[in-house]
Amino acid sequence: MEAFSDGVLAIIITIMVLEFKVPEGHDWHALVGLGPKILSYIFSFVYIGIYWNNHHHLLHMVRTMNGRLMWLNLLLLFWLSLVPFTTAWMGESQFAATPTALYGIILMVAAFSYWLLQRAILKQHSGDSSFVVTMGKDWKGKLSPLFYLTAVLTAYVSPWLSGVFFVLVAVIWFVPDQRIERALGSR
Template identity: 50%
Template sequence: MGKNRLEAFSDGVIAIILTIMVLELEVPHGASLAALEPALPTLFGYALSFVYVGIYWNNHHHLFQAVRGISGAVLWLNLHLLFWLSLLPFVTAWMGEAGVSTVPVAAYGVVLFMCAVAYAILEHRLASLHGANAGLARAIGGDRKGWLSLLLYGCGIGLGFVHAALGLAVYVIVAMVWFIPDRRIERSIAQAAEGAGQ
Protein backbone atom coordinates (compact mmCIF):
# COMPACT_ATOMS: atom_id res chain seq x y z
CA MET A 1 0.00 0.00 0.00
CA GLY A 2 1.36 3.45 -0.91
CA LYS A 3 2.19 6.01 1.73
CA ASN A 4 1.67 9.27 -0.20
CA ARG A 5 -1.99 9.80 0.72
CA LEU A 6 -1.26 9.12 4.40
CA GLU A 7 1.54 11.71 4.38
CA ALA A 8 -0.60 14.29 2.56
CA PHE A 9 -3.55 13.74 4.90
CA SER A 10 -1.30 13.97 7.97
CA ASP A 11 0.27 17.20 6.70
CA GLY A 12 -3.20 18.66 6.17
CA VAL A 13 -4.42 17.73 9.66
CA ILE A 14 -1.25 19.13 11.24
CA ALA A 15 -1.69 22.38 9.29
CA ILE A 16 -5.27 22.64 10.60
CA ILE A 17 -4.07 22.01 14.18
CA LEU A 18 -1.58 24.87 13.88
CA THR A 19 -4.26 27.12 12.36
CA ILE A 20 -6.69 26.41 15.20
CA MET A 21 -4.01 27.24 17.75
CA VAL A 22 -3.10 30.56 16.18
CA LEU A 23 -6.79 31.53 15.90
CA GLU A 24 -7.07 31.10 19.69
CA LEU A 25 -4.65 34.01 20.20
CA GLU A 26 -6.46 37.22 21.09
CA VAL A 27 -5.23 40.61 19.96
CA PRO A 28 -4.15 42.78 22.95
CA HIS A 29 -6.40 45.69 23.89
CA GLY A 30 -3.98 48.60 23.67
CA ALA A 31 -0.89 49.71 21.82
CA SER A 32 1.69 49.45 24.61
CA LEU A 33 3.92 46.56 25.64
CA ALA A 34 2.00 46.45 28.92
CA ALA A 35 -1.06 45.39 26.92
CA LEU A 36 0.79 42.18 26.01
CA GLU A 37 1.28 41.16 29.65
CA PRO A 38 -2.11 39.43 30.11
CA ALA A 39 -1.50 37.47 26.89
CA LEU A 40 1.95 36.13 27.90
CA PRO A 41 0.71 32.79 29.35
CA THR A 42 -1.32 32.20 26.19
CA LEU A 43 1.63 33.14 23.96
CA PHE A 44 3.94 30.83 25.92
CA GLY A 45 1.47 27.94 25.64
CA TYR A 46 1.06 28.59 21.92
CA ALA A 47 4.83 28.67 21.35
CA LEU A 48 5.36 25.43 23.30
CA SER A 49 2.53 23.65 21.49
CA PHE A 50 3.75 24.97 18.12
CA VAL A 51 7.18 23.50 18.87
CA TYR A 52 5.62 20.17 19.86
CA VAL A 53 3.49 19.96 16.72
CA GLY A 54 6.58 20.90 14.69
CA ILE A 55 8.59 18.13 16.38
CA TYR A 56 5.93 15.55 15.56
CA TRP A 57 5.59 16.78 11.98
CA ASN A 58 9.37 16.71 11.50
CA ASN A 59 9.83 13.24 13.00
CA HIS A 60 6.72 11.92 11.20
CA HIS A 61 8.24 13.13 7.92
CA HIS A 62 11.56 11.42 8.66
CA LEU A 63 9.82 8.25 9.79
CA PHE A 64 7.86 7.92 6.55
CA GLN A 65 10.94 8.67 4.45
CA ALA A 66 12.39 5.44 5.87
CA VAL A 67 9.26 3.44 5.04
CA ARG A 68 8.63 1.62 1.77
CA GLY A 69 4.97 0.78 2.28
CA ILE A 70 2.16 0.81 4.83
CA SER A 71 -0.75 -1.37 5.95
CA GLY A 72 -4.33 -0.79 7.04
CA ALA A 73 -3.21 -1.02 10.67
CA VAL A 74 -0.69 1.77 10.04
CA LEU A 75 -3.49 3.99 8.70
CA TRP A 76 -5.44 3.54 11.94
CA LEU A 77 -2.36 4.02 14.12
CA ASN A 78 -1.57 7.22 12.24
CA LEU A 79 -5.14 8.43 12.90
CA HIS A 80 -4.61 7.55 16.57
CA LEU A 81 -1.58 9.86 16.63
CA LEU A 82 -3.47 12.63 14.81
CA PHE A 83 -6.33 12.34 17.31
CA TRP A 84 -4.05 13.10 20.25
CA LEU A 85 -2.26 15.86 18.35
CA SER A 86 -5.65 17.41 17.53
CA LEU A 87 -6.32 17.80 21.28
CA LEU A 88 -3.28 20.08 21.70
CA PRO A 89 -5.21 23.24 20.69
CA PHE A 90 -7.85 22.44 23.34
CA VAL A 91 -5.44 21.94 26.24
CA THR A 92 -3.28 24.85 25.05
CA ALA A 93 -6.32 27.15 25.08
CA TRP A 94 -7.30 25.83 28.51
CA MET A 95 -3.84 26.62 29.89
CA GLY A 96 -4.01 30.06 28.29
CA GLU A 97 -7.39 30.74 29.84
CA ALA A 98 -6.65 29.33 33.29
CA GLY A 99 -3.00 30.36 33.49
CA VAL A 100 -0.36 28.06 34.93
CA SER A 101 -2.81 26.04 37.04
CA THR A 102 -2.49 22.46 38.23
CA VAL A 103 -5.31 20.68 36.39
CA PRO A 104 -4.84 22.33 32.95
CA VAL A 105 -1.05 21.77 33.11
CA ALA A 106 -1.55 18.13 34.12
CA ALA A 107 -4.14 17.69 31.32
CA TYR A 108 -1.64 19.19 28.86
CA GLY A 109 0.87 16.59 30.06
CA VAL A 110 -1.63 13.76 29.60
CA VAL A 111 -2.17 14.82 25.97
CA LEU A 112 1.62 15.04 25.40
CA PHE A 113 2.04 11.61 27.02
CA MET A 114 -0.62 10.09 24.77
CA CYS A 115 0.91 11.73 21.67
CA ALA A 116 4.22 10.07 22.58
CA VAL A 117 2.52 6.70 23.17
CA ALA A 118 0.68 6.94 19.84
CA TYR A 119 3.87 7.88 17.99
CA ALA A 120 5.82 5.01 19.61
CA ILE A 121 3.13 2.48 18.66
CA LEU A 122 3.09 3.78 15.06
CA GLU A 123 6.88 3.74 14.87
CA HIS A 124 7.17 0.18 16.19
CA ARG A 125 4.38 -1.08 13.91
CA LEU A 126 6.17 0.39 10.89
CA ALA A 127 9.43 -1.19 12.03
CA SER A 128 7.82 -4.62 12.44
CA LEU A 129 6.13 -4.25 9.04
CA HIS A 130 9.57 -3.92 7.43
CA GLY A 131 11.25 -6.74 9.37
CA ALA A 132 13.64 -6.84 12.31
CA ASN A 133 16.70 -6.43 10.08
CA ALA A 134 15.39 -3.44 8.14
CA GLY A 135 17.11 -0.09 8.56
CA LEU A 136 14.13 1.45 10.35
CA ALA A 137 13.99 -1.31 12.99
CA ARG A 138 17.74 -1.02 13.56
CA ALA A 139 17.48 2.79 13.80
CA ILE A 140 14.70 2.65 16.39
CA GLY A 141 16.46 -0.03 18.44
CA GLY A 142 15.47 0.10 22.11
CA ASP A 143 14.15 3.68 21.68
CA ARG A 144 15.71 4.97 24.91
CA LYS A 145 14.88 8.56 24.01
CA GLY A 146 11.21 7.66 23.56
CA TRP A 147 11.03 5.75 26.85
CA LEU A 148 12.80 8.60 28.66
CA SER A 149 10.26 11.04 27.22
CA LEU A 150 7.35 8.95 28.51
CA LEU A 151 8.96 8.82 31.95
CA LEU A 152 9.48 12.59 31.95
CA TYR A 153 5.89 13.23 30.83
CA GLY A 154 4.71 11.05 33.71
CA CYS A 155 6.86 13.08 36.11
CA GLY A 156 5.55 16.31 34.57
CA ILE A 157 1.94 15.22 35.05
CA GLY A 158 2.61 14.34 38.70
CA LEU A 159 4.51 17.58 39.28
CA GLY A 160 1.72 19.46 37.51
CA PHE A 161 -0.63 18.45 40.31
CA VAL A 162 1.90 19.53 42.96
CA HIS A 163 3.23 22.74 41.39
CA ALA A 164 2.04 23.61 37.87
CA ALA A 165 5.17 25.55 36.88
CA LEU A 166 7.38 22.52 37.64
CA GLY A 167 5.24 20.29 35.44
CA LEU A 168 5.41 22.84 32.64
CA ALA A 169 9.21 23.03 33.03
CA VAL A 170 9.43 19.27 32.46
CA TYR A 171 7.43 19.57 29.22
CA VAL A 172 9.81 22.30 28.05
CA ILE A 173 12.79 20.03 28.78
CA VAL A 174 11.29 17.18 26.74
CA ALA A 175 10.66 19.59 23.84
CA MET A 176 14.30 20.67 23.99
CA VAL A 177 15.43 17.03 23.90
CA TRP A 178 13.38 16.40 20.73
CA PHE A 179 13.94 19.75 19.01
CA ILE A 180 16.58 18.26 16.71
CA PRO A 181 15.03 15.65 14.38
CA ASP A 182 15.58 12.00 15.28
CA ARG A 183 19.11 11.38 13.98
CA ARG A 184 18.73 7.59 14.17
CA ILE A 185 16.26 7.64 11.30
CA GLU A 186 18.25 10.27 9.36
CA ARG A 187 21.31 7.98 9.55
CA SER A 188 19.20 5.01 8.42
CA ILE A 189 17.96 6.95 5.38
CA ALA A 190 21.50 8.11 4.52
CA GLN A 191 22.89 4.55 4.81
CA ALA A 192 20.10 3.19 2.60
CA ALA A 193 20.84 5.87 -0.01
CA GLU A 194 24.57 5.04 0.09
CA GLY A 195 23.78 1.33 -0.29
CA ALA A 196 21.52 2.01 -3.28
CA GLY A 197 24.20 4.17 -4.92
CA GLN A 198 26.86 1.44 -4.77
Protein backbone atom coordinates (compact mmCIF):
# COMPACT_ATOMS: atom_id res chain seq x y z
CA MET A 1 0.00 0.00 0.00
CA GLU A 2 2.85 2.36 0.79
CA ALA A 3 4.55 1.81 -2.59
CA PHE A 4 1.26 2.31 -4.44
CA SER A 5 0.56 5.50 -2.48
CA ASP A 6 4.08 6.81 -3.11
CA GLY A 7 3.57 6.23 -6.83
CA VAL A 8 0.23 8.06 -6.85
CA LEU A 9 1.69 11.00 -4.95
CA ALA A 10 4.65 11.16 -7.36
CA ILE A 11 2.23 11.23 -10.29
CA ILE A 12 0.21 14.00 -8.62
CA ILE A 13 3.33 16.16 -8.34
CA THR A 14 4.27 15.35 -11.94
CA ILE A 15 0.83 16.31 -13.22
CA MET A 16 1.03 19.64 -11.40
CA VAL A 17 4.37 20.58 -12.95
CA LEU A 18 3.14 19.57 -16.41
CA GLU A 19 0.48 22.28 -16.16
CA PHE A 20 3.19 24.89 -16.72
CA LYS A 21 3.44 26.17 -20.27
CA VAL A 22 6.65 27.70 -21.55
CA PRO A 23 6.29 31.49 -21.60
CA GLU A 24 6.34 33.36 -24.92
CA GLY A 25 9.19 35.71 -24.02
CA HIS A 26 12.85 34.98 -23.45
CA ASP A 27 13.66 37.16 -20.48
CA TRP A 28 12.85 37.21 -16.75
CA HIS A 29 9.83 39.43 -17.34
CA ALA A 30 8.19 36.57 -19.28
CA LEU A 31 7.90 34.66 -15.99
CA VAL A 32 5.89 37.42 -14.27
CA GLY A 33 2.64 36.17 -15.79
CA LEU A 34 3.33 32.74 -14.32
CA GLY A 35 3.54 34.14 -10.77
CA PRO A 36 0.10 32.94 -9.58
CA LYS A 37 0.64 29.52 -11.17
CA ILE A 38 4.06 29.18 -9.55
CA LEU A 39 2.67 30.22 -6.18
CA SER A 40 -0.23 27.76 -6.36
CA TYR A 41 2.21 25.04 -7.44
CA ILE A 42 4.46 25.77 -4.45
CA PHE A 43 1.45 25.57 -2.09
CA SER A 44 0.39 22.25 -3.53
CA PHE A 45 3.87 20.78 -3.77
CA VAL A 46 4.41 21.52 -0.08
CA TYR A 47 1.00 20.04 0.81
CA ILE A 48 1.61 16.85 -1.17
CA GLY A 49 5.05 16.60 0.43
CA ILE A 50 3.52 16.97 3.89
CA TYR A 51 0.95 14.26 3.14
CA TRP A 52 3.64 11.98 1.73
CA ASN A 53 5.85 12.42 4.79
CA ASN A 54 3.11 11.93 7.38
CA HIS A 55 1.47 9.11 5.42
CA HIS A 56 4.81 7.29 5.33
CA HIS A 57 5.10 7.57 9.12
CA LEU A 58 1.46 6.60 9.67
CA LEU A 59 1.71 3.41 7.63
CA HIS A 60 4.52 2.19 9.88
CA MET A 61 1.86 1.81 12.56
CA VAL A 62 -0.28 -0.62 10.53
CA ARG A 63 -0.34 -4.00 12.26
CA THR A 64 -2.57 -5.85 9.80
CA MET A 65 -3.43 -4.75 6.31
CA ASN A 66 -7.13 -5.15 5.55
CA GLY A 67 -9.73 -4.00 3.06
CA ARG A 68 -10.92 -1.14 5.28
CA LEU A 69 -7.44 0.39 5.40
CA MET A 70 -6.98 -0.06 1.67
CA TRP A 71 -10.29 1.66 0.88
CA LEU A 72 -9.64 4.50 3.33
CA ASN A 73 -6.19 4.96 1.82
CA LEU A 74 -7.73 5.04 -1.64
CA LEU A 75 -10.25 7.65 -0.45
CA LEU A 76 -7.36 9.85 0.71
CA LEU A 77 -5.57 9.38 -2.61
CA PHE A 78 -8.77 10.24 -4.49
CA TRP A 79 -9.04 13.63 -2.80
CA LEU A 80 -5.32 14.30 -3.19
CA SER A 81 -5.56 13.42 -6.89
CA LEU A 82 -7.89 16.42 -7.30
CA VAL A 83 -5.21 18.80 -6.01
CA PRO A 84 -3.59 19.25 -9.47
CA PHE A 85 -6.93 20.32 -10.96
CA THR A 86 -7.67 22.85 -8.24
CA THR A 87 -4.05 24.02 -8.24
CA ALA A 88 -4.19 24.70 -11.98
CA TRP A 89 -7.58 26.42 -11.76
CA MET A 90 -6.52 28.56 -8.83
CA GLY A 91 -3.26 29.60 -10.56
CA GLU A 92 -4.90 30.14 -13.95
CA SER A 93 -7.63 32.32 -12.41
CA GLN A 94 -5.04 34.29 -10.41
CA PHE A 95 -6.60 33.15 -7.14
CA ALA A 96 -10.21 33.97 -7.95
CA ALA A 97 -12.65 33.30 -5.12
CA THR A 98 -14.35 30.09 -6.31
CA PRO A 99 -11.19 28.22 -7.41
CA THR A 100 -9.52 29.23 -4.15
CA ALA A 101 -12.53 28.07 -2.12
CA LEU A 102 -12.63 24.75 -4.01
CA TYR A 103 -8.91 24.29 -3.33
CA GLY A 104 -9.66 24.69 0.38
CA ILE A 105 -12.59 22.28 0.21
CA ILE A 106 -10.43 19.62 -1.46
CA LEU A 107 -7.71 20.07 1.16
CA MET A 108 -10.29 19.94 3.97
CA VAL A 109 -11.84 16.70 2.66
CA ALA A 110 -8.35 15.22 2.15
CA ALA A 111 -7.56 16.08 5.78
CA PHE A 112 -10.78 14.39 6.88
CA SER A 113 -9.87 11.30 4.82
CA TYR A 114 -6.43 11.20 6.43
CA TRP A 115 -8.10 11.42 9.84
CA LEU A 116 -10.36 8.46 8.95
CA LEU A 117 -7.33 6.41 7.87
CA GLN A 118 -5.51 7.37 11.06
CA ARG A 119 -8.52 6.35 13.20
CA ALA A 120 -8.75 2.97 11.43
CA ILE A 121 -5.06 2.32 12.13
CA LEU A 122 -5.53 3.42 15.76
CA LYS A 123 -8.24 0.77 16.17
CA GLN A 124 -5.58 -1.87 15.53
CA HIS A 125 -3.80 -0.83 18.73
CA SER A 126 -4.97 -1.44 22.25
CA GLY A 127 -6.47 1.50 24.15
CA ASP A 128 -3.46 1.74 26.42
CA SER A 129 -0.73 1.54 23.78
CA SER A 130 1.74 4.38 23.54
CA PHE A 131 0.62 4.99 19.96
CA VAL A 132 -3.04 5.54 20.92
CA VAL A 133 -2.08 7.80 23.83
CA THR A 134 0.37 9.78 21.70
CA MET A 135 -1.98 10.16 18.73
CA GLY A 136 -4.77 11.38 21.00
CA LYS A 137 -2.85 14.63 21.44
CA ASP A 138 -3.63 15.79 17.92
CA TRP A 139 -3.75 19.60 18.09
CA LYS A 140 -2.55 19.88 14.47
CA GLY A 141 -5.33 17.60 13.25
CA LYS A 142 -7.94 19.59 15.16
CA LEU A 143 -6.67 23.03 14.11
CA SER A 144 -6.17 22.24 10.40
CA PRO A 145 -9.85 21.71 9.46
CA LEU A 146 -10.73 24.96 11.24
CA PHE A 147 -8.09 26.82 9.21
CA TYR A 148 -9.28 25.13 5.99
CA LEU A 149 -12.88 26.12 6.69
CA THR A 150 -11.76 29.67 7.42
CA ALA A 151 -9.78 29.68 4.16
CA VAL A 152 -12.85 28.52 2.22
CA LEU A 153 -15.07 31.19 3.75
CA THR A 154 -12.53 34.00 3.41
CA ALA A 155 -11.88 33.15 -0.25
CA TYR A 156 -14.95 35.21 -1.11
CA VAL A 157 -13.74 38.14 1.01
CA SER A 158 -10.08 38.02 -0.01
CA PRO A 159 -8.43 35.07 -1.73
CA TRP A 160 -5.09 36.37 -0.45
CA LEU A 161 -6.37 36.21 3.13
CA SER A 162 -7.54 32.71 2.35
CA GLY A 163 -3.98 31.95 1.24
CA VAL A 164 -2.71 33.01 4.64
CA PHE A 165 -4.74 30.20 6.21
CA PHE A 166 -3.36 27.70 3.68
CA VAL A 167 0.14 28.81 4.62
CA LEU A 168 -0.66 28.50 8.34
CA VAL A 169 -1.75 24.88 7.90
CA ALA A 170 1.38 24.11 5.89
CA VAL A 171 3.58 25.76 8.52
CA ILE A 172 2.15 23.73 11.39
CA TRP A 173 2.56 20.49 9.44
CA PHE A 174 5.88 21.30 7.74
CA VAL A 175 7.77 19.74 10.60
CA PRO A 176 6.81 16.07 10.29
CA ASP A 177 4.50 14.63 12.89
CA GLN A 178 6.91 13.41 15.57
CA ARG A 179 4.18 11.61 17.55
CA ILE A 180 4.51 8.44 15.49
CA GLU A 181 8.29 8.38 15.75
CA ARG A 182 8.01 8.76 19.53
CA ALA A 183 5.46 5.95 19.68
CA LEU A 184 7.67 3.70 17.55
CA GLY A 185 10.64 4.51 19.77
CA SER A 186 8.75 3.50 22.91
CA ARG A 187 8.04 -0.02 21.64
